Amino acid sequence: xxxxxxxxxxxxxxxxxxxxxxxxxxxxxxxxxxxxxxxxxxxxxxxxxxxxxxxxxxxxxxxxxxxxxxxxxxxxxxxxxxxxxxxxxxxxxxxxxxxxxxxxxxxxxxxxxxxxxxxxxxxxxxxxxxxxxxxxxxxxxxxxxxxxxxxxxxxxxxxxxxxxxxxxxx
Amino acid sequence: xxxxxxxxxxxxxxxxxxxxxxxxxxxxxxxxxxxxxxxxxxxxxxxxxxxxxxxxxxxxxxxxxxxxxxxxxxxxxxxxxxxxxxxxxxxxxxxxxxxxxxxxxxxxxxxxxxxxxxxxxxxxxxxxxxxxxxxxxxxxxxxxxxxxxxxxxxxxxxxxxxxxxxxxxxxxxxxxxxxxxxxxxxxxxxxxxxxxxxxxxxxxxxxxxxxxxxxxxxxxxxxxxxxxxxxxxxxxxxxxxxxxxx
Numbered sequence: 001x002x003x004x005x006x007x008x009x010x011x012x013x014x015x016x017x018x019x020x021x022x023x024x025x026x027x028x029x030x031x032x033x034x035x036x037x038x039x040x041x042x043x044x045x046x047x048x049x050x051x052x053x054x055x056x057x058x059x060x061x062x063x064x065x066x067x068x069x070x071x072x073x074x075x076x077x078x079x080x081x082x083x084x085x086x087x088x089x090x091x092x093x094x095x096x097x098x099x100x101x102x103x104x105x106x107x108x109x110x111x112x113x114x115x116x117x118x119x120x121x122x123x124x125x126x127x128x129x130x131x132x133x134x135x136x137x138x139x140x141x142x143x144x145x146x147x148x149x150x151x152x153x154x155x156x157x158x159x160x161x162x163x164x165x166x167x168x169x170x
Numbered sequence: 171x172x173x174x175x176x177x178x179x180x181x182x183x184x185x186x187x188x189x190x191x192x193x194x195x196x197x198x199x200x201x202x203x204x205x206x207x208x209x210x211x212x213x214x215x216x217x218x219x220x221x222x223x224x225x226x227x228x229x230x231x232x233x234x235x236x237x238x239x240x241x242x243x244x245x246x247x248x249x250x251x252x253x254x255x256x257x258x259x260x261x262x263x264x265x266x267x268x269x270x271x272x273x274x275x276x277x278x279x280x281x282x283x284x285x286x287x288x289x290x291x292x293x294x295x296x297x298x299x300x301x302x303x304x305x306x307x308x309x310x311x312x313x314x315x316x317x318x319x320x321x322x323x324x325x326x327x328x329x330x331x332x333x334x335x336x337x338x339x340x341x342x343x344x345x346x347x348x349x350x351x352x353x354x355x356x357x358x359x360x361x362x363x364x365x366x367x368x369x370x371x372x373x374x375x376x377x378x379x380x381x382x383x384x385x386x387x388x389x390x391x392x393x394x395x396x397x398x399x400x401x402x403x404x405x406x407x408x409x410x411x412x413x414x415x416x
Contacts, residue, residue, distance in 0.1 A: 004223075007226070
């Protein structure tokens, strides 16, 4: 669900031309949170981004960091500073990592929500925040009704991500 | 390929399955949408809406909807791809395709092409689609691995496969309720509304014979897709598998 919201927001920005994906074309970047069982893979291809948690494939860049650093990064903290402080470990091309971070920092989405299922927030709180995210997308959308319907549908049928998303990874 | 395959809980000759499935859909075509609404309490519309939203389809894309039946997905895809895009609604069954054509005309949706085809041998060039979808159709395909390979072949690199299909729930309570509902209520409703008990008995049986979420995920990866992830909907009664060709 959270990945779904993030993916929707990113692809909306690509479609409206607010972000340019070309520099990241055909790159896969993996974020691994050291203190939470969460991997998020950003697959950039065919001029769109897929946000996927479940993959055994190698990525072009692996970014390993703590949850608090994850928040700091998306609140505008400088990637280079965090690297200097050894708060982030990057395997792969740092420039590609920087491009993705720049891109994610432009997304007006509550990243706390992306982690809330792993940090134990209550369901109502989650639902409220997800609804808020969709409201933001809807306000920007050329067809707000469709965006709200999409969000509402997603809430009603309660999609849940693959349970075995870390299968065969370690 | 084995000489026999399943048709619901029955073992039948592989070459017979296609005609048996055809018989089911010839019989239910005219009442298909009504029965879907009644049997799923309208939830099939939400499952399909989630599928469309997950597709990341955009203006100018080329989309193939396989086993598209009455055209629910094709209508939504048509809106997403705009005038510069291209949507093909396909089905192996002429009666279902006819219902789809009627439905789209009634809803004022034009610019969708209709193709009668078998998912196991898709009549399209390699690397030609941005998205291929199949909703509640894969379980009726005789050779699913062959069909998945074909879907992989016609997708562009970076293209997305969406499989919306009945699946397995982990919840014991839901499982008991669902078993009772599908083997008792569904065939009875089929008899009352569509005058066809057997087709809805087959529906319930074919769902049980369909691969579970993890098995289908492995099948998608084995077909060549670089990534595959599934999301359970309504407790796993339905799952959306999303494969990405890299």
